[in-house]
Amino acid sequence: MFSSKLRRTLLKFIGTTAAISLTAVFSAQAEVKGPVSYVIPFGPGGESDISARLQQPFFKEKYGQDLVISYQPGGGGAVGWASLNGLNGDGQTIMGVNLPHIIIKPAQKEVGFKTEDLNTFYMFHFTPDAIVVNSTSPYKTLKDLIDDAKANPGKVTFSGSGKASANHLAQIKFDKLAGIKTTYVPFKGTGAAVAALLGAQVKAEWGYSTVGAKQGDAVRMLAVSMEERHPLFPDVPTFKELGFDMVGGAYRGIALPKSASAETTKMWSDMIGSINKDPAFVKKMIDGGFAMLDIDAAGMADFMKARSDEYINDAKEAGLIK
Amino acid sequence: MDFGNFLAALTPINIAFALFGVAAGTIIGSIPGLTATMAVAVLVPITFSMEPATALILLGAIYTGAIYGGAYSAILLNTPGTPSAIATTFDGYPMAKRGEGDLAVALACFASVFGGMVGALALLFLAPPLSKVALAFGPVEYFWLSIFGLSLIASLSKGNLMKGLAGGAFGMILSTVGVAEISADIRLTFGNQTMIGGFGVVGALIGLYCIPVLIDLVAIPDRHLKVEDDVKSIRIGDAARVVMKSKFNLVRSSIIGTLIGILPGAGGSVAGLVAYSEAKRSAKPGQKFGEGEPDGLIATESANNATVGGGFIPTLVLGIPGTPPDAVILGALLVQGIRTGPTLFQSGTGSIAYTFIYGLIIATLLMLPVGLFIGRYAYKSIVMIPKAVLVPTVGFMTIIGTYAIRNSVSDVIIMICLGIFGWVVGRFGFAASPIVLGLILGPIAEQGFVQSWIIGSATDNLTGMFFGRPISQAIVAFTVLSLLYPLFAKRRLRMAGAD
Numbered sequence: 127m128f129s130s131k132l133r134r135t136l137l138k139f140i141g142t143t144a145a146i147s148l149t150a151v152f153s154a155q156a157e158v159k160g161p162v163s164y165v166i167p168f169g170p171g172g173e174s175d176i177s178a179r180l181q182q183p184f185f186k187e188k189y190g191q192d193l194v195i196s197y198q199p200g201g202g203g204a205v206g207w208a209s210l211n212g213l214n215g216d217g218q219t220i221m222g223v224n225l226p227h228i229i230i231k232p233a234q235k236e237v238g239f240k241t242e243d244l245n246t247f248y249m250f251h252f253t254p255d256a257i258v259v260n261s262t263s264p265y266k267t268l269k270d271l272i273d274d275a276k277a278n279p280g281k282v283t284f285s286g287s288g289k290a291s292a293n294h295l296a297q298i299k300f301d302k303l304a305g306i307k308t309t310y311v312p313f314k315g316t317g318a319a320v321a322a323l324l325g326a327q328v329k330a331e332w333g334y335s336t337v338g339a340k341q342g343d344a345v346r347m348l349a350v351s352m353e354e355r356h357p358l359f360p361d362v363p364t365f366k367e368l369g370f371d372m373v374g375g376a377y378r379g380i381a382l383p384k385s386a387s388a389e390t391t392k393m394w395s396d397m398i399g400s401i402n403k404d405p406a407f408v409k410k411m412i413d414g415g416f417a418m419l420d421i422d423a424a425g426m427a428d429f430m431k432a433r434s435d436e437y438i439n440d441a442k443e444a445g446l447i448k
Numbered sequence: 449m450d451f452g453n454f455l456a457a458l459t460p461i462n463i464a465f466a467l468f469g470v471a472a473g474t475i476i477g478s479i480p481g482l483t484a485t486m487a488v489a490v491l492v493p494i495t496f497s498m499e500p501a502t503a504l505i506l507l508g509a510i511y512t513g514a515i516y517g518g519a520y521s522a523i524l525l526n527t528p529g530t531p532s533a534i535a536t537t538f539d540g541y542p543m544a545k546r547g548e549g550d551l552a553v554a555l556a557c558f559a560s561v562f563g564g565m566v567g568a569l570a571l572l573f574l575a576p577p578l579s580k581v582a583l584a585f586g587p588v589e590y591f592w593l594s595i596f597g598l599s600l601i602a603s604l605s606k607g608n609l610m611k612g613l614a615g616g617a618f619g620m621i622l623s624t625v626g627v628a629e630i631s632a633d634i635r636l637t638f639g640n641q642t643m644i645g646g647f648g649v650v651g652a653l654i655g656l657y658c659i660p661v662l663i664d665l666v667a668i669p670d671r672h673l674k675v676e677d678d679v680k681s682i683r684i685g686d687a688a689r690v691v692m693k694s695k696f697n698l699v700r701s702s703i704i705g706t707l708i709g710i711l712p713g714a715g716g717s718v719a720g721l722v723a724y725s726e727a728k729r730s731a732k733p734g735q736k737f738g739e740g741e742p743d744g745l746i747a748t749e750s751a752n753n754a755t756v757g758g759g760f761i762p763t764l765v766l767g768i769p770g771t772p773p774d775a776v777i778l779g780a781l782l783v784q785g786i787r788t789g790p791t792l793f794q795s796g797t798g799s800i801a802y803t804f805i806y807g808l809i810i811a812t813l814l815m816l817p818v819g820l821f822i823g824r825y826a827y828k829s830i831v832m833i834p835k836a837v838l839v840p841t842v843g844f845m846t847i848i849g850t851y852a853i854r855n856s857v858s859d860v861i862i863m864i865c866l867g868i869f870g871w872v873v874g875r876f877g878f879a880a881s882p883i884v885l886g887l888i889l890g891p892i893a894e895q896g897f898v899q900s901w902i903i904g905s906a907t908d909n910l911t912g913m914f915f916g917r918p919i920s921q922a923i924v925a926f927t928v929l930s931l932l933y934p935l936f937a938k939r940r941l942r943m944a945g946a947d
Binding site for chain 2: 172208314320
């Protein structure tokens with residue numbers, strides 16, 4: 127009996143070893159072999175940075191390697207994206223990508239990269255568009271704001287991050303849906319746009335649900351552009367509920383240089399997908415006001431096509447691109 | 449304020465990390481191109497495996513150390529290690545040239561510690577009320593602040609005012625190259641992809657300040673800095689006496705630094721320049737600013753370190769980072785699950801914030817021994833190293849430093865071109881500082897103007913927008929004063945001469 131147990135253990139051991147070595151053979155081309163450089167093509171402190179920072183500990187825990195975050199700001203992300211395909215495609219370097227930026231920028235002018243040149247392998251979250259007002263604002267509901275804008279065309283001012291950005295496109299779209307005319311004031315990043323809101327320099331902000339998570343009682347969100355209400359804000363209605371067909375925001379994902387092999391791309395897509403399904407990670411993201419998204423490498427082309435058609439269409443109508 | 453948090457900050461491990469952080473930060477900050485942002489960003493992951501408070505103390509210590517470290521290269525090589533140290537070059541380098549680099553390094557240390565303490569104490573006791581300053585500053589105020597900053601060219605230009613203004617205008621034009629920050633237009637790149645990222649401030653600092661120094665080092669046979677016969681220690685006693693005489697300057701500059709640090713759109717470079725020009729304005733007869741006047745150095749160095757504590761005020765109270773390193777630290781806080789906001793200073797969850805603030809105070813105090821110690825070696829090595837070694841070493845560092853900012857070869861090319869340009873126009877009496885001032889303030893002015901214009905047009909109140917707001921009016925008044933001051937000073941001098 128003892129010997130049979132021993133034999134079984136031995137067999138099991140041999141079996142496991144064989145399995146491990148087989149896996150090793152098959153995955154020899156695709157594994158992370160040391161610290162990974164994770165480039166954020168913006169400065170620190172924005173949503174791209176924060177969500178990458180949230181992934182950092184989970185990556186280390188699951189795959190035993192460090193994600194080293196660095197910043198390569200410039201040209202509204204263009205400096206980073208234009209350099210991506212010149213980097214080594216061995217899977218040790220990845221870069222954050224953002225929608226609508228990577229679609230709108232190349233459509234406006236020659237910026238050193240094309241949307242289809244970016245080997246985006248996963249879109250892992252989005253920050254839903256939201257109308258945010260100061261907690262002292264007379265606008266209690268979205269209707270209050272619309273009424274004011276109808277009575278005073280152009281006088282309702284919104285701060286937002288950047289021009290031809292997610293915030294700006296949201297403003298254009300909502301103005302059209304609600305039949306109002308408002309004024310959009312571009313700021314350098316969400317932080318500056320929120321500061322303008324808190325200081326009552328503008329009447330409202332086109333921001334994201336993350337602003338509501340960060341600012342708490344200092345602000346009030348009038349509506350968010352999600353299919354269903356955000357778990358963190360059960361009292362904030364969606365635009366859909368209020369009769370405006372708006373779902374979306376700024377989408378964020380990660381790309382590899384184009385020279386990366388199919389195996390490497392697949393490996394990365396699986397790794398980021400696995401982090402995205404970790405309940406602890408999801409909780410941190412939701413608590414931060416983000417909304418989860420799971421578009422993997424296989425589904426990327428369809429997703430990009432759909433987003434691209436919508437953005438280009440909206441931007442053309444608004445005269446942002448020719 | 450409770451004592452428990454102070455004791456929590458005082459554990460041996462926290463003190464050890466604060467010490468390490470200050471030393472590492474000082475060395476990183478002294479190398480042009482290696483910024484506090486970069487150092488802090490790389491070290492954030494260790495906050496995941498450490499006690500959160502310890503990790504935050506380390507990050508804060510690196511940050512404050514780096515701002516001080518920027519003074520070394522400003523004094524010894526005429527190259528600001530960080531943008532905050534631009535005005536440090538004005539008097540620091542002339543002091544070093546005449547053989548008082550040791551005194552300048554010690555003075556910078558005393559002033560930095562004092563300024564850092566004022567900023568940190570403001571953060572500790574006055575953060576929630578002071579955070580309102582950040583919100584009172586809207587687009588118009590930033591516009592006028594930048595115009596005020598540009599008016600400093602008038603008082604900073606040694607000699608030819610027109611050349612100073614031309615330099616400032618040129619810097620502003622440089623700042624428009626690349627993708628515009630808020631309008632997203634691509635400007636003045638002439639179809640060249642190298643230019644799309646624009647002219648970065650740090651790269652421009654290295655090019656415009658450091659390259660001309662290197663060229664001169666090669667072109668002129670003299671020693672780099674005048675050396676006294678024996679370089680034994682750095683003159684702590686002398687420095688303490690000088691600082692004691694400048695108490696008022698020290699306090700005023702530290703307050704200016706704290707207040708400007710609170711403004712998310714301004715930063716250490718503006719704080720240093722404003723404090724410098726205020727010190728210059730209230731100069732006593734016989735003080736020669738720009739020719740190695742210790743008061744100029746004291747003003748800048750106390751103001752720029754005060755921005756560290758000041759910058760944390762909007763970061764912690766409003767969740768709006770004051771500076772890029774603040775933004776990185778804010779990210780680290782969020783990952784730790786710490787929500788910033790006014791409640792952070794009221795509720796029990798704020799204890800980690802208080803531990804962090806005490807840690808910052810401890811780190812600032814540790815900067816005194818650490819800074820004097822490192823400063824001594826920095827001075828000795830720069831003075832003693834033969835030129836044949838110094839020039840290639842510094843040259844190598846400028847390239848590495850510029851490349852490291854965003855791993856971009858374009859930045860290195862731009863840096864070298866700017867450097868050669870700076871050396872050539874320097875021969876004709878155009879100084880680097882007005883150009884850099886234009887480069888830093890140009891975007892602030894442009895954004896503020898465009899935003900004010902949009903809001904003013906939308907509300908049919910352009911005049912009221914630009915001239916009707918009390919803070920704006922005060923800044924405009926200061927600007928007029930600073931522009932007219934040189935004329936007054938000249939007249940006073942002439943009257944005195946006539947007597």
